Amino acid sequence: MxxxxxxxxxxxxxxxxxxxxxxxxxxxxxxxxxxxxxxxxxxxxxxxxxxxxxxxxxxxxxxxxxxxxxxxxxxxxxxxxxxxxxxxxxxxxxxxxxxxxxxxxxxxxxxxxxxxxxxxxxxxHSHRQPFRDVPVSSADRHLLVRAAQEENTWLHVVPPGQLGVLEGLVHRANRVQVADARFRAELAAWVGRGEDSAEGVPLSAAGPKPDPADQWVHRDFTAGRTERAPGTKFESHPLLVLLCTRTSDPEAELQAGQALQRLWLTATAQGLAASMISQVLEVPETRREAMDLLGGHAAPQALLRIGHGTTAAAAPRRDPADVIIDGVAEQR
Ligand SMILES: Cc1cc2nc3c(=O)[nH]c(=O)nc-3n(C[C@H](O)[C@H](O)[C@H](O)COP(=O)(O)O)c2cc1C
Missing domain, CATH: 3.40.109.10 (NADH Oxidase)
Incomplete structure (x- = not known):
């Protein structure tokens, strides 16, 4: 060995x-x-x-x-x-x-x-199940805002007056993606790999099959392998936050990734759960409109839904040895 x-x-x-x-x-x-x-x-x-x-x-x-x-x-x-x-x-x-x-x-x-x-x-873990209907306290919000700041980014806590517009953008972006055969094929390659796969999203972590009536559309990781349990209802008031950087460039994105993780770990340490809703920032047109919501001066990097979760299954990971580059042969 x-x-x-x-x-x-x-x-x-x-x-x-x-x-x-x-x-x-x-x-x-x-x-x-x-x-x-x-x-x-x-x-x-x-x-x-x-x-x-x-x-x-x-x-x-x-x-x-x-x-x-x-x-x-x-x-x-x-x-x-x-x-x-x-x-x-x-x-x-x-x-x-x-x-x-x-x-x-x-x-x-x-x-x-x-x-x-x-x-x-x-x-x-990504928590794609409905949250409990308990608001995130202002003390916890403050900690989340500070976590983003500590990594040189900032958190836009989406105010009630912007929720409707953002919700519409997420639904629109989702429709664009599911109508795109390339997107569907790519997603299909990362779901349904079987529970013994070291990558991709297993059914156990997929969350409920999305329903068009859901307020916030989750990405469908169920790949037609499960039906939604009758009576499944998402929380009425999740906290929605947009993690933002000043510029859109690779350095800002690496900074945003560190901030995303500090934010998510801070939430976890406070007993909160989160999931990402990224369609809106992946489709160029809705991403531009999300930028307008921020006054055009910020680059939104991630949209998260945060609240009080129940349980979330872990997604698998590769063995550490499989992510090591050895030797100089792979240097370009
Ligand atoms: C940039 C980025 C975008 C993501 N977008 C979504 C998303 O739109 N919907 C979702 O359910 N999960 C999303 N995720 C979460 C991943 O699916 C998740 O991190 C992965 O399956 C590993 O599971 P874990 O978070 O439970 O460890 C995203 C993660 C990252 C880093």
């Missing part, structure tokens, strides 16, 4: 655990589009071009969000192992896939917030 590569003086099993936790990040259709190169003094985060989703995400924006989320987990996991991570986004490593490099900025104890968020990593 080959040993796991090591970095920063950690043991192979510590680095394996760091990579395992990084890989617990969310990703579009659970595509897990990240890879890591581990060397004694440097960890590199790379996009995995073989895991692109060109129909839903032609510009790789969401791929970079997912890799940014994996980067936040990696930072927390290193801090937990006593390594203070120093991150450079979009380093010039001579590889077109390189998204970040992480060096050691010295050793020390993790901060209390790092300990709390690190513990939340395995507990965070």
């Amino acid at each position: 080959s040993t796991f590569p090591t970095a920063f003086g950690l043991t192979a099993s510590q680095v394996r655990q760091v990579v395992r936790l990084a890989g617990m990040a969310p990703s579009l259709h659970n595509s897990q589009p990240w890879r890591f190169r581990i060397t004694p003094h440097l960890i590199e985060l790379h996009a995995d071009p073989g895991r692109r989703l060109p129909a839903a995400d032609p510009e790789d924006r969401e791929l970079r969000l997912a890799c940014g989320a994996a980067l936040l987990n990696l930072r927390l996991a290193l801090a937990h192992e006593g390594i203070h991570p120093l991150v450079t986004l979009l380093p010039h490593l001579g590889a077109t896939t390189a998204l970040a490099e992480i060096r050691s900025g010295g050793q020390g104890q993790p901060r209390p917030d790092e300990i709390r968020l690190h513990a939340a990593i395995p507990a965070r």
Whole structure:
């Protein structure tokens, strides 16, 4: 059995655990589009071009969000192992896939917030079931807003006056996507892989089959394999938030991914649940209209529904050894 590569003086099993936790990040259709190169003094985060989703995400924006989320987990996991991570986004490593490099900025104890968020990593899941009809407290909202700010982004808590317009945009975007054969084929490839697959969205995590009368349309991960339980009704007032950056570029998207994960882990640590509703930001026309809702000055990167959940099943992940780039042969 080959040993796991090591970095920063950690043991192979510590680095394996760091990579395992990084890989617990969310990703579009659970595509897990990240890879890591581990060397004694440097960890590199790379996009995995073989895991692109060109129909839903032609510009790789969401791929970079997912890799940014994996980067936040990696930072927390290193801090937990006593390594203070120093991150450079979009380093010039001579590889077109390189998204970040992480060096050691010295050793020390993790901060209390790092300990709390690190513990939340395995507990965070996409919660596609109806929430309980309990509002998110203003103290929790405040924590979520602060989490986004800490990663140099901001959270637009969608006010009641904008909910109707946004809801209409989500329904419209969903109709555009389900009418597109390329989109349907791409999605179909990531659902229905069987419960023993290490990727894709399993039926156990799919949530109820969407109904046109639902206020917020969830993406249909059921692939016709299940019927909706009679009487299934979604919560009447979820908290809807748009995570925003100032600009639309790869660096901002990596920043947004880290913020998405800090926000979601903060919610998890507070006992809250969340799911993403991304159609509206994937279809160019509705994305533009969502930007108008923000006054045209911000780039919306992610729409989340947050509330008090019940239970959510975990989606599978690949083995850490399968996300390691070894040798220099793959360097472009
Ligand atoms: C950029 C991005 C977009 C996503 N969009 C959606 C979405 O529109 N609907 C949804 O139900 N889940 C969405 N997800 C969640 C993924 O499906 C989910 O993270 C993945 O299946 C892994 O499951 P987990 O979050 O429970 O770990 C998105 C995740 C990311 C990172």
